[in-house]
Amino acid sequence: MTDDQGFWDTLGALIPLGLAGAFSWLPVTGLVVLLLAGSGMTRVWAFVAGRVFGLALITVAFVAGARALPAPRSTPAMEGPLVAGAEVTAGLALVVVGVVAWLRRHRARERDAPAWQRRLAEASVPAVFLTSVVVDLQPKGLVLGLASGVVVRAGSMPVPESVLAVVLYLAVAASSVLLPLVAAYAAPERTSRWLRATQDWLVVHGSVLTAVVAAAVGVVLVVDGLARF
Known part of the structure; x- marks a missing residue:
């Protein structure tokens, strides 16, 4: 199944998106706050579960929506303009997210820790889970979900290969909270x-x-999308 060129091309496009999701400072900060608070690993697990659930929810929703788009034509050079346009749109949206984050970088350094971070260590387990899910619903997370859906759709793969590609994408995107959790068990003091x-x-x-x-x-997505027209 994984010998298909479309699968590897799709996975090659999904990995950068997964890394962009992994390098999101909000979920990483939340996990660090909980691990350092020493309030118990139950809350930590709830936060990690919320992160994975939120990523999966967003990704599956956009993949399902993208698969509803008209099928691209058989020739790769003539793939549907809807797919290319959606990829360019997602790329431009990511660029906008990046520009806004850059313009606000000084403000983020100077302000106090957000209320959700201060209250996280004392929140109930369900509240920690829901907070982690809400953190996933930031603009960057939604745009990455849209982009991943478009990439999977452009690959025109059978459902089993699409599921495998999405699972691997989610593993990369969630690695920034999964790996510290594993490290906290393996070497608590050093971690x-x-x-x-x-x-x-x-x-x-x-x-x-x-x-x-x-x-x-975002720039990579725009370039790739323009090449599909």
């Missing part, structure tokens, strides 16, 4: 020191990272 350094780094550079990654992936 704690690393998390404190990460928290300080995110305060200074988190918004810049979001801006650069979102804009870069």
